[in-house]
Amino acid sequence: MDLVIIIPAYNEEKFIKNCLDSLLNQTHAAKKILVVDDGSSDNTPNIVHNLSHSYENLSLISRQKSFSHEPGSKIVDAFNFGLKNLRVDYDVICKFDADLIFPEDYLKVLTEAFQENSKLGMYGGFCTLWKDGAWQVEQLTNADHLRGALKAYRLECFEDIKGLTPAMGWDTIDEMKARFQGWEVHTNPDLQVRHLKPTGQQYKKNLPGVFGASLFRMRYSWSLALLTCLKMAKNKSSLSFFLESMTSFMRSNPKKNTFLVTEQEGAFIRTYRWSKLKERLF
Known part of the structure; x- marks a missing residue:
């Protein structure tokens, strides 16, 4: 089962290398990791470009900075730009944020879950924040909600929901549309990802x-x-x-x-x- 990852990134020089290092050293490799630089003014694109020399499955594309500042639309627009420029076949597509650090078996567990359940349309773990001297699960939503920072879709499900909606609430709409179409959406509490930047602080x-x-x-x-x-x-x-x-x-x-x-x-x-x-x- 082939898995691809699209990572929208804007001024993520503090986090992007740690994120990519965690994804490039998985026990199950992604077929393609595509970073979409959304007009960064810092060193983000250079970090990704330099790292891509050492990994054939890592690529960088850039676009002019998004004019949208509405929560949701900016990051989905960047994701969709990457989707249009994806040139490989795949079975599962992931939209990950650039400020995450993944456990080394994350993609392996992800792939096995989709292989074992043909009705599974969306799947993923939980984001954790460093708080009071420990990594704690972000208590922002219900346990049955898959956070927008780490979405994974079976291709057929992604096509059924007609991709992502560029608007606030996109990461709820995708799940509801998937369920409406008869797909299952599951989270795994044992898959804990380190989130280096609090959600939505720029909004x-x-x-x-x-x-x-x-x-x-x-x-x-x-x-x-x-x-x-x-x-x-x-x-x-x-x-x-x-x-x-x-x-x-x-x-x-x-x-x-x-x-x-x-x-x-x-x-x-x-x-x-x-x-x-x-x-x-x-």
Whole structure:
């Protein structure tokens, strides 16, 4: 089973070498690792270029810096640029962030999981942060959610969901579309990846507003959006996040905010979310 990795990177000189070293020294090698330099102004492309001389399966492509600053769209646009320039066949495609360090058997476990379960569409581990003298799992989402930093897709599943949506919430939309299409999405708590940079720290200022609008665009109901914003605000220990995100949700309307999913997909998302809430409560 052939596996390829696309890594969008913008000004990641502090982390990119450690990330690539961990991926280039796996017990199961990736067929191709493609780093997409998104117009970095630091030494990121030079680090990757120099390293690629020693590894045939590592390549670098560059594009002009993305004009988008919206959370989600910038990194997906860079990923999609890499996808268009991928020139190898594959069975599994991964979208990884450039600030991760992977355990040496990560790709082996990943590949075996897809081989053993033909219904498995998406799979991956968990991100951990260094906190209080130890690597601890990031407590940002539910355990059944595969973090956007380390996504892996079976090719057929990736094609069924029509790739990634360049918008905030893309890493929820892909999972929901996969489940809607009948694919299984699983996480592995034993696969723990070191995350060297806190999630979304470059988007702190406008994140609540974009988050609220994204829930509307995914066709959340008012009550479901309320609970989701409350949970996110609790995780961030920020009352203002709740107020801003819910205000943004309530001010959204179909004329200004294009929906990201179909009516049928939206109904599936609402049903799935409520079922998971009931599971946790009862």
